[in-house]
Amino acid sequence: MSQTLLMIIGSPRLKKSTSYSLAEYLQKGLKQKGWNIHLFFSHQVVIKEQDMEELINKIEHSDIIGIIFPLYVDSIPGPLIQVLEKLSEQKTKRTDQKIFTIVNSGFPEPHQSQLAVDMIKDFSKEYQANFIGGLTIGAGGVIGGKPIEQIKHRSKRLITALDLTIESLGQTKTLSKKAEKILSKPIFPKILYNIFANMSWKKRSKRYGSPDLYQTPDK
Amino acid sequence: MGKNITLCHSDTDSDPFLSKIIQDIRTIIETKNCTIKTLDVSKLKIQPCKGCFHCWTRTPGSCILKDDGNTVAHEFINADAVILISRIRFGGYNSQLKYAMDRLIPLILPFFRKYHEETHHTKRYKTYPDLISIGLLKEPDDQKERLFKRLLERNALNFTPQRTSQAIITEHDDNIKEQLLKTLKNHMRGV
Numbered sequence: 001m002s003q004t005l006l007m008i009i010g011s012p013r014l015k016k017s018t019s020y021s022l023a024e025y026l027q028k029g030l031k032q033k034g035w036n037i038h039l040f041f042s043h044q045v046v047i048k049e050q051d052m053e054e055l056i057n058k059i060e061h062s063d064i065i066g067i068i069f070p071l072y073v074d075s076i077p078g079p080l081i082q083v084l085e086k087l088s089e090q091k092t093k094r095t096d097q098k099i100f101t102i103v104n105s106g107f108p109e110p111h112q113s114q115l116a117v118d119m120i121k122d123f124s125k126e127y128q129a130n131f132i133g134g135l136t137i138g139a140g141g142v143i144g145g146k147p148i149e150q151i152k153h154r155s156k157r158l159i160t161a162l163d164l165t166i167e168s169l170g171q172t173k174t175l176s177k178k179a180e181k182i183l184s185k186p187i188f189p190k191i192l193y194n195i196f197a198n199m200s201w202k203k204r205s206k207r208y209g210s211p212d213l214y215q216t217p218d219k
Numbered sequence: 220m221g222k223n224i225t226l227c228h229s230d231t232d233s234d235p236f237l238s239k240i241i242q243d244i245r246t247i248i249e250t251k252n253c254t255i256k257t258l259d260v261s262k263l264k265i266q267p268c269k270g271c272f273h274c275w276t277r278t279p280g281s282c283i284l285k286d287d288g289n290t291v292a293h294e295f296i297n298a299d300a301v302i303l304i305s306r307i308r309f310g311g312y313n314s315q316l317k318y319a320m321d322r323l324i325p326l327i328l329p330f331f332r333k334y335h336e337e338t339h340h341t342k343r344y345k346t347y348p349d350l351i352s353i354g355l356l357k358e359p360d361d362q363k364e365r366l367f368k369r370l371l372e373r374n375a376l377n378f379t380p381q382r383t384s385q386a387i388i389t390e391h392d393d394n395i396k397e398q399l400l401k402t403l404k405n406h407m408r409g410v
Contacts, residue, residue, distance in 0.1 A: 012270040043267060072268065074373035075311045078318035079267045085314055107331075107338050115369050119309040122362055126309070194331045194338060201276060201329040208277040214328065217280040218296045219344055 003172060004036040006062035008055070010069025010080035012043045018104050018143040019068045022162070025148040026066065029166035038062065042069075042080040052086065059087070064098045064169060065129065067120050070140065071105035071113045076120070088126040097129040100175050103136055106197070108190040110138035110183055133175025135165065139188045141197055155187040221253035222407055225298035225348070227291065229305040229315040230261035236390055237306070237355060243399055244302065244353075251407040256294060260319045263287035267318055274325035280343060281325055288322035296326050300349035300382075300406040307354040307387070310366020327377065339376055349406045350380040353399075356389045382406065 007026070011017035027037045038058050045051045059065060069080050076084070101120040103113035117134030124131035137143075142154055152159055161183045164176040186193065205213055226245075231238040241257070248255045265288045273283045282289055295301050305316040312320065328341040352374070354367045364387050375383050386402040388395055 012267055017270070046267075070270070073317075073320050073323065074377065075317070075370060076309070077267070078314050078321050081308060081311070081317050082314035085308060109337055112337065112373070115310075115366065115373055118366055118369075119311055122309045122366060125362070190338070198330050204272070205276040205279075208273075211277070211279055213275065213279045214343070215279040216344055218293045218326070 002034045002036055003064070004038070004062045005030055005064045005066060005169065006038040006040070006055075006059055007066040007068055008040050008042055008045075008080070008083060010042045010067065010077050012077070012079075013145060014041050014043065016145045017070070018140045018145050019070055019102075021143050021145055021148055022102055022104065022137070023066065023068050025162050026166060026169070029163070030169060033166075033170045035170075042077070042083045046079045046082050052083075055083070056087070056090065060093050062097070063172060064100065064132075067099065067101040067123075069101075069103060069116075071103055071107075071116055074112075075116050084123045084127075088123060092127055092129045094129075098132045098172065099124040099127070099129045100132050100169070101134040103134065104140035104143070105136075105138060106140050108139045108186040108188070108193050110136035110186065112136075112138065132173070133177075133180060135161065135175070135180060135183050137183055138186045139190075139193045141200070142188045142193065157182050157185075158187045221251065222299040223254050223256070223297070224248055224300045224302060224406070225256045225258065225294045226302040226304065227258045227260055227295075227316060227319060228303075229259075229313050231259065232261075234306070237304070240304065240353070240355065240388065240395065240399070243396055244304075244403070247396075247400055247403055248407065253407050256298070258291060258294060258319075260291065261315050263290065263319070265291065265318045265322060268321040268324060272329070275329035279325075282322060284322075288319065291319045292323055292325055295323060295348065296344055298348045300351055302351040302353060302403075304353040305355070307356050307360075307363050307367050310363045311370050312352075312354075323378070334379075335376055337376065342379055346381070347379050349382045349384075350375060350378060351384045351402060351406060353386045353388065353402065356387065358391065359389050 011019040103116045113136040121131045161179040164179040168176040305313040330341045
């Protein structure tokens with residue numbers, strides 16, 4: 001019987017998000033292995049009761065749950081916490097359900113997302129499922145919501161780690177330790193990334209007439 | 220002049236324990252002649268952050284969403300100290316309070332700097348309020364308590380308060396008022 005993976009994406013940018021880019025790459029890889037894949041966006045689930053019901057219904061029939069999101073104020077985005085609160089009221093109805101997570105952030109250091117990974121581990125305990133690992137991705141701006149195949153030239157290490165993740169999920173094992181190790185370092189040279197990131201904000205503001213970015217309107 | 224303290228909390232209607240703790244905090248602060256402003260985020264209209272970064276590039280320092288999320292950010296930056304209090308969920312704040320916290324991003328700049336050997340955002344304002352985090356648990360839970368402590372440490376790296384304090388209170392604690400007084404006292408000085 002084919003396996004089922006359900007992924008909850010926790011970014012408000014939905015299909016334009018880096019979290020979606022990552023989920024889509026995993027989806028393609030696992031579909032080739034004959035897996036069924038379901039995708040949900042936490043920001044949609046919290047506003048449509050029907051979507052929440054569908055999520056709860058589908059989750060019962062899923063072998064693995066993937067929770068993929070951007071780091072927001074050092075932890076999990078509000079709407080995703082709301083979904084997890086709802087799920088933890090019910091607990092898993094299966095004995096063998098597994099949970100993994102991928103957390104990405106704009107900071108170059110991946111370890112800044114480790115706390116959020118550990119929070120998902122805590123959720124897994126409440127939900128009574130088995131936590132099988134978490135990946136932290138720093139320098140998320142390198143992906144910037146683009147399909148992973150398009151940024152292959154910028155970060156081969158990211159591709160290697162994601163391929164290893166697909167491999168380990170395909171065998172319904174614990175997440176690849178090698179993938180976790182590869183992604184524990186920035187996916188792009190830190191100094192260069194910080195220079196590009198700092199330049200990009202001024203460039204982006206040009207389309208809005210280059211306002212003073214240092215304004216202090218609240219004080 | 221007493222200190223201005225802003226208290227942000229989640230829903231108290233369904234949580235008498237939280238309601239009682241907030242009342243205790245109020246009493247402590249008011250007897251020290253400080254001013255307390257209370258924001259019940261469950262009664263405010265706070266949309267989720269859209270992740271558009273317009274608060275950094277288009278309307279610097281202000282969110283484009285016109286709702287109470289802006290009130291929370293305004294009260295946060297203008298307070299001498301901010302108390303964040305909710306039930307601990309998965310080692311962090313509950314979703315109601317986190318919706319509000321996610322809207323604090325306009326208060327910092329998009330630019331990176333090195334701070335405590337890590338990359339963090341540059342400050343938009345010269346000073347930021349003291350950060351006091353209070354988490355409530357039904358019963359002691361080492362894992363959640365450790366996560367909640369780490370969360371304050373990380374929040375402090377990004378919101379750069381001058382001082383931080385934390386209390387984790389369980390429903391069976393018998394010295395709650397003492398714990399609260401100990402947590403709050405350093406932030407009410409200079410009266």
